[in-house]
Each structure stands twice: as structure tokens, then as C-alpha cells.
Amino acid sequence: GNSVTQMEGPVTLSEEAFLTINCTYTATGYPSLFWYVQYPGEGLQLLLKATKADDKGSNKGFEATYRKETTSFHLEKGSVQVSDSAVYFCALATGANSKLTFGKGITLSVRP
């Protein structure tokens, strides 16, 4: 079956530090890949997505590249801010209207 593996957390960084959150996946076919962010007490917001190999999703300074050869979709940001503190989920879907398979999520805390 499909699965998503995220690096263990939590992660604590100082403001303006470089961020990498690893995500690898196992899926049949050619999944679409997503990063979602969840702020305390809220639902999930789509951060970025990529639908085919070598696509790069980007939003709000975050980037992730769909690497089919390594089955990875690592999230990066060059300079984090305190407002980036949240929980980040990597996810995949294998078809239109199919369910999302989520990783465990990782908590990011950014210190001023």
C-alpha cells in the first residue's frame, strides 16, 4: 500500500536558519505529492504540491521537488521566520478524488 515517511521531530531552529524536512514515499503508480501546514487549533492548509516527476512546488519561500528516482519530496526554506512555527505534513494521492495518505507530521518551532 501507499505510505509516507517523514523525519522524526520536533525541529527547533533560530530565525533565519535554513530548513529541510525530509519526506519519502512508497506508492503504486505516479502519485501527486503535497505539503500541508497546520497551525495550532486549525485545519490543514495546502503549502505546495507537485503532480509529476521533477516538478517543483513553491509557496511563501518554501520549496519541494518531486524526485522519482529517490521517491522523495523534501521541504526546504532558506530563511525561516517565527511565523513558520507549525506542524508540517507530507502527503500523497494516487488519483483524482482519491484519499490522501499522510506522514506523521513534524512540529517546527522557530525561535526569535
Add this chain to the structure above:
Amino acid sequence: GAVVSQHPSWVICKSGTSVKIECRSLDFQATTMFWYRQFPKQSLMLMATSNEGSKATYEQGVEKDKFLINHASLTLSTLTVTSAHPEDSSFYICSATLQAVSGQVNYGYTFGSGTRLTVV
């Protein structure tokens, strides 16, 4: 952009009572609605998938008689927690997918803001 309105945002109920959670797609037709449950500091656990006008498909281990899902229209889905008990206390989140545009695949998943259920 696409918005899913989820209500209530939080609810406290007595053990043995039932609670209904609503999710409405405000500016699009939701072909499919997913209902998730999230325990503190954990990932989302898919409970069920519902398509408009048909019965929901429940994930293994989820009691369909306890968690009643109705998707009567393309803009409204409801989750009713029946005879709630303290162990049902959790954060419940819905997610809707946009209706696919003809000839194109639209991977649109829009999440509600979640409902914090506390059963006392």
C-alpha cells in the same frame, strides 16, 4: 479560492448525547468528502470517504453506526457522533475534493478548519 466551512469549531457535550458536525463547500461542488480524526500531536487518521448521494465508505476499525456520515448534496456533508463517550473526544477535520473539470484532473483538496469535540 475554494473554501470549506466547518461548524462548530468546538463543542462540549455530555456522555451519551449525539453531536453533528457540518462541512459546507462554499464556492464549489465537492465531489468527495473525507472525514479525518486527529489525536493530539498525531497525524490525521482517515475515518471515511463519502460521495454525494451514496453511502460512505468507512476505513477498517471505524464504527459506521457510531460515526454517521451523510453527503446529501454536493455542498454539504455531515458527521454525527452518536452516543458520544469520552474516548470520542478528538479533533475532527473534513476535506473536500473539487469536481474534476472535464478533460482535466484537478487535485484539489480543501480542508475545513476542524472541530474540537470534548465529551464529558
